[in-house]
Amino acid sequence: GIQVEQSPPDLILQEGANSTLRCNFSDSVNNLQWFHQNPWGQLINLFYIPSGTKQNGRLSATTVATERYSLLYISSSQTTDSGVYFCAVERSGKSTFGDGTTLTVKP
Amino acid sequence: DTGVSQDPRHKITKRGQNVTFRCDPISEHNRLYWYRQTLGQGPEFLTYFQNEAQLEKSRLLSNRFSAERPKGSFSTLEIQRTEQGDSAMYLCASSYKDSYEQYFGPGTRLTVT
Numbered sequence: 430g431i432q433v434e435q436s437p438p439d440l441i442l443q444e445g446a447n448s449t450l451r452c453n454f455s456d457s458v459n460n461l462q463w464f465h466q467n468p469w470g471q472l473i474n475l476f477y478i479p480s481g482t483k484q485n486g487r488l489s490a491t492t493v494a495t496e497r498y499s500l501l502y503i504s505s506s507q508t509t510d511s512g513v514y515f516c517a518v519e520r521s522g523k524s525t526f527g528d529g530t531t532l533t534v535k536p
Numbered sequence: 537d538t539g540v541s542q543d544p545r546h547k548i549t550k551r552g553q554n555v556t557f558r559c560d561p562i563s564e565h566n567r568l569y570w571y572r573q574t575l576g577q578g579p580e581f582l583t584y585f586q587n588e589a590q591l592e593k594s595r596l597l598s599n600r601f602s603a604e605r606p607k608g609s610f611s612t613l614e615i616q617r618t619e620q621g622d623s624a625m626y627l628c629a630s631s632y633k634d635s636y637e638q639y640f641g642p643g644t645r646l647t648v649t
Binding site for chain 1: 642
């Protein structure tokens with residue numbers, strides 16, 4: 430099956446700093462999503478981005494499908510950005526998640 | 537649109553008992569997915585329905601696990617003869633027919649004692 434690797438596994442930032450999270454995948458995929466998992470376990474949709482670049486406020490994402498990676502950018506981080514960020518790739522209806530990046534933003 | 541709902545939110549059961557979870561997708565979403573998530577890991581795919589048809593099933597889904605979506609609306613996931621290793625968060629998601637963008641429910645946390 431498809432392998433998904435996320436890096437870094439853990440990231441600690443001061444409030445106001447910028448960060449880049451990476452997602453590499455081992456084979457061609459049809460779709461890619463980024464999620465933020467809150468402390469109660471709810472997965473919050475951030476981006477549905479099979480290719481190209483999208484922006485939503487302080488967050489943006491870029492997927493380069495031909496090179497099998499996606500990047501999630503967080504600018505001017507806030508303490509509320511803390512949590513686990515997952516990318517998930519989909520092919521033929523089956524989705525594979527990475528193990529996530531745990532982000533801690535300190536005040 | 538009320539989002540994906542799951543019931544119960546928490547379940548504690550003794551080893552060997554059977555448990556059943558329910559998922560109600562967003563209305564008009566024809567695809568429904570089940571995942572299992574253990575601590576420190578990403579969700580693992582279990583199975584996927586398009587309408588009432590079960591199209592994909594992970595090898596993780598042993599013969600103790602079964603899922604149904606009889607009328608193409610809500611779905612149930614049953615675990616028979618639960619084991620301690622079944623303790624996990626069970627997540628459900630749905631997506632609309634023209635998109636594979638998945639929306640997740642809050643999950644059911646299962647503890648097997």
